[in-house]
Amino acid sequence: MTDRSNVLSHYRGERSLLKTRCVTICLILAALGLAVAYDVAYSQPQTAEQNTAFRLIQTGAEQLHKSEYRSAANSFEQALRYNDASPEAHLGLGMAYYFQREDRYAERELLTVVELNPGDATAYQWLGDLFYRKDDLDTAVMWWEKAVALAPNDAKLRTRLERVQRENKTEKDFNRDVTSHFLIKYDGREKIEAGRIILRILEDAYGEVGRALTFYPEREIQVILYSGKQFQEVTEAPGWSGAIFDGKIRIPIGGIEQETPGLRKLLFHEYTHAVVGAIAPRCPTWLNEGLAQYLEGRSIDARQSEILRKMIRTEKVPFLANLEGSFMGMGSGQAEYAYLISLSAVRYMLEEYKMYRVKMLLEELAKGADMAKAINIGLTISYEDFERGWKRSLE
Numbered sequence: 001m002t003d004r005s006n007v008l009s010h011y012r013g014e015r016s017l018l019k020t021r022c023v024t025i026c027l028i029l030a031a032l033g034l035a036v037a038y039d040v041a042y043s044q045p046q047t048a049e050q051n052t053a054f055r056l057i058q059t060g061a062e063q064l065h066k067s068e069y070r071s072a073a074n075s076f077e078q079a080l081r082y083n084d085a086s087p088e089a090h091l092g093l094g095m096a097y098y099f100q101r102e103d104r105y106a107e108r109e110l111l112t113v114v115e116l117n118p119g120d121a122t123a124y125q126w127l128g129d130l131f132y133r134k135d136d137l138d139t140a141v142m143w144w145e146k147a148v149a150l151a152p153n154d155a156k157l158r159t160r161l162e163r164v165q166r167e168n169k170t171e172k173d174f175n176r177d178v179t180s181h182f183l184i185k186y187d188g189r190e191k192i193e194a195g196r197i198i199l200r201i202l203e204d205a206y207g208e209v210g211r212a213l214t215f216y217p218e219r220e221i222q223v224i225l226y227s228g229k230q231f232q233e234v235t236e237a238p239g240w241s242g243a244i245f246d247g248k249i250r251i252p253i254g255g256i257e258q259e260t261p262g263l264r265k266l267l268f269h270e271y272t273h274a275v276v277g278a279i280a281p282r283c284p285t286w287l288n289e290g291l292a293q294y295l296e297g298r299s300i301d302a303r304q305s306e307i308l309r310k311m312i313r314t315e316k317v318p319f320l321a322n323l324e325g326s327f328m329g330m331g332s333g334q335a336e337y338a339y340l341i342s343l344s345a346v347r348y349m350l351e352e353y354k355m356y357r358v359k360m361l362l363e364e365l366a367k368g369a370d371m372a373k374a375i376n377i378g379l380t381i382s383y384e385d386f387e388r389g390w391k392r393s394l395e
């Protein structure tokens with residue numbers, strides 16, 4: 001299983017240079033499986049230069065929202081030519097670099113924001129994200145603690161910090177192994193062989209899932225192997241969950257001594273989530289879980305086909321639009337249906353439209369389209385007609 005835990009972090013940056021009326025621009029961004037909502041409050045500009053800088057910042061913010069990171073970086077850089085002390089422009093530029101994985105430049109810009117505006121939690125949060133992504137958990141925790149100190153009433157922020165602290169404590173003494181595509185961490189020397197088995201399977205997944213989706217992530221994927229107890233403590237995943245991908249692949253391993261078909265399926269499944277997340281960070285859960293199950297090689301047996309037929313006959317099949325959010329809060333029975341429906345809809349999609357069209361759909365999602373628009377462009381059919389066709393195929 002896996003479910004992208006849709007942690008919704010709300011980042012709020014506020015600044016009032018001139019204490020005049022403020023304009024709020026809301027950006028909905030996504031990073032590594034995290035949906036990030038971010039507000040910037042701007043001061044109303046007063047001079048011609050400030051006006052131009054303000055317009056460029058607005059343009060940059062819109063480009064960030066559409067995932068046009070290179071153009072956004074250009075807009076913020078231009079804005080800084082008119083006003084190089086604008087924390088908003090430095091913050092926007094830092095975010096644009098962050099999403100382009102230009103970590104050194106992102107860090108430089110975010111540190112500038114901290115200098116210009118030390119009382120605002122936003123840049124500290126992004127610095128925490130940056131170091132978390134680099135797997136430097138000590139430094140990530142340090143920045144997140146500063147952010148929480150500045151915004152003590154932000155419950156989501158505090159939850160995020162607590163989780164990273166737990167993760168840091170658990171993984172402090174883990175061994176690390178790095179290959180060209182993966183960074184793997186595990187507890188205890190006796191797990192070396194298990195780590196090697198897992199890396200070997202993941203390298204196969206890199207090739208096979210990569211060929212299917214014609215996509216090979218540029219950056220290494222982090223994989224963390226836990227005991228069952230550590231897995232529960234760090235992830236707080238539901239009991240029915242066998243592994244999760246939340247930007248990192250996290251797997252509870254017992255005593256793995258050899259490759260088994262089940263382990264292979266589990267790793268192909270989680271690796272598919274990593275690839276889908278790299279193509280389209282905001283992929284609806286049913287599509288994501290359907291693809292992961294399809295590429296792990298899962299099929300629908302006679303009993304499950306009958307369940308689906310019965311659900312169709314009694315009109316109990318939920319709308320796909322209601323399965324776009326996380327499955328994490330579901331009980332095991334409900335989750336079983338949600339996964340089955342996801343696989344069924346994706347199998348139909350692949351049979352009718354082929355993988356290259358599904359890839360186009362994912363690329364539309366990456367550009368900021370919602371599912372209805374992405375299906376429209378990728379599959380040249382409406383969401384409703386797709387859903388109707390899929391349900392008819394089950395009767």
Ligand SMILES: [Zn+2]
Pocket residue numbers: 001002003269273288289292
């Ligand atoms: Zn999954």
